[in-house]
Amino acid sequence: MHRKILLWFLGLILVGASLAWGQSAGEFGGAFQDRFLQVKRSQLGPALGVNQPTVDKLLAIEARYKPLRRQMIAEMMNDWRRLEQAMRQASPAEQEIRTILNSLRQRKDEMHNLQQRQGDEEIAILTPVQQARYLLYQRSLVKDARSIKGGGSGSGGQSRPGIVGGPGGMGAPALRAPQEIPVSRPPQ
Numbered sequence: 001m002h003r004k005i006l007l008w009f010l011g012l013i014l015v016g017a018s019l020a021w022g023q024s025a026g027e028f029g030g031a032f033q034d035r036f037l038q039v040k041r042s043q044l045g046p047a048l049g050v051n052q053p054t055v056d057k058l059l060a061i062e063a064r065y066k067p068l069r070r071q072m073i074a075e076m077m078n079d080w081r082r083l084e085q086a087m088r089q090a091s092p093a094e095q096e097i098r099t100i101l102n103s104l105r106q107r108k109d110e111m112h113n114l115q116q117r118q119g120d121e122e123i124a125i126l127t128p129v130q131q132a133r134y135l136l137y138q139r140s141l142v143k144d145a146r147s148i149k150g151g152g153s154g155s156g157g158q159s160r161p162g163i164v165g166g167p168g169g170m171g172a173p174a175l176r177a178p179q180e181i182p183v184s185r186p187p188q
Contacts, residue, residue: 065118
């Protein structure tokens with residue numbers, strides 16, 4: 001049970017970090033990512049109490065999963081856009097909505113599995129104390145990335161329209177109530 005909770009928190013942090021770093025990288029370009037990686041490479045060892053080969057292993061694991069995570073996030077955001085478009089129609093087609101919802105559920109499960117695999121690899125090379133330090137370090141990175149991007153205090157608040165942030169750094173598309181939805185009802 002403890003391991004599941006740890007992996008769940010790590011997954012939340014990774015998703016939030018992916019969103020925050022992906023947006024920052026798009027704004028600042030590759031130089032930002034390179035500098036960010038160098039800072040992380042130098043800080044991670046002392047923050048976790050591990051040697052440089054362990055840091056290199058952690059960064060290699062992260063690098064392997066990063067493109068998969070980005071692709072998954074892009075696909076999920078595309079599904080959300082499709083759902084919003086479908087729901088703007090006067091009479092949304094139930095089959096289309098069902099298909100989109102099933103796709104969202106499937107992608108959520110795939111993202112969870114991806115996070116689980118990455119977390120398992122990271123946990124395999126860290127002690128429980130190092131794992132806890134790693135979680136706290138990742139969380140602080142997310143807060144820092146959000147504060148840099150938004151110019152805010154990094155409190156985990158809303159960092160862009162349509163994204164709901166939380167204290168754990170988790171960002172998810174916000175569901176907004178439509179202003180007006182035309183309803184067609186059959187005659188009675």
